[in-house]
Amino acid sequence: MSEIITVEVHWLAVQPVPGLRSSDPALRRYFSVQPHVALLRQYDLPEKLWIVPHAIRPRDGFHQLASREILPNEVARTPYPEIDLVEGISGSVTSVSADLFPGDVLITHIAARAASPFRADLRSFLRKIAALRTAKSVSAVDGLVRKVRNLASGDRKHSADHGRYDPYFVMAIRLPQRPEDFDQTIDSLRPDLTALLIGAKDSSFLTNDLVDRVSSANEALNTKASSELLLLNRQGALYVTPAGEYRGPHLNRLRRTKDLATLACYARALLRDGHDFATTQPELAEFLVKKLEQWIDYPELTFDASVSHTLTWQSLMEHMLLEDRLAAWRKFFEGNQMRSSSGMNSRSDAWWSAEALDVALRRIAGAEKS
Known part of the structure; x- marks a missing residue:
């Protein structure tokens, strides 16, 4: 058994951006902007069905401005050093980016990774990381979402309207258990994982029927591979794997699930x-x-x-x-x-x-x- 449990979270923030264009000088001051063709190409979509966003990647100037507000010292690129994600758990921001879609829709992506010593109480750990379900409850991440929107539109005054967004999360949890012990561990944690997915504060209040319905709704996603679990709903997705090197059939499943989301x-x-x-x-x-x-x-x-x-x-x-x-x-x-x-x-x-x-x-x- 590993002594470390790791969590990787990808937060999506969906915002309307009326009038924002990929060619706007204000946008290109702090971001590099390129068509994000790879987002569609990885799924072999016919080109006639492509809706291609523009990938927005922060320049050094963005990172310098943004990091001043959440770090003791500014940095010019990711990863950002250790920041407090939730009480008792710190991690590093590994990625900041966005996609500007046709139809005036901006989807900002913030990713972070944290590792925590395993103390034999997975249930309390899952309750603790429930605060990571939405960017709005993680001060540093919420600030980065707002900074992307503000600087993309040339607004450095933090307009209140620019702070409104619809959140979605994709969370990967690597448990300390070995693959041969994974299924048994997951069975014992199903109420806790269900609570984490749906945002319930206490898994003990969930009925067996609710837990079974969540498992049943995701059954088709988990028939092909053992020693991994994918659960998703309208609020987010959980991807759980055991310790050690991944040996399943779904290479890059986390990234591709995040991109489909x-x-x-x-x-x-x-x-x-x-x-x-x-x-x-x-x-x-x-x-x-x-x-x-x-x-x-x-x-x-x-x-x-x-x-x-x-x-x-x-x-x-x-x-x-x-x-x-x-x-x-x-x-x-x-x-x-x-x-x-x-x-x-x-x-x-x-x-x-x-x-x-x-x-x-x-x-x-x-x-x-x-």
């Missing part, structure tokens, strides 16, 4: 449309939703690079109600006939580039004036 969070935000994007840019909105229709209506054909990808995407769809959101979006706009996508040529290989998108939007604006 990013796409699902984007789809939910665009279809929810709390920032009225479909009203202000109806043609582009229709163009994007046409692609989402394929993601949602035909997941087995769209995310077919592996069964694991398909099952994970279908589970995220179900928990985030993407089918219902798509149906509601269609119904809302069926009485408001949207214009044809003449301004958005879906055959363009790089419609999502800053230049092509600006040209298309100017064409739409010209058509509206006429």
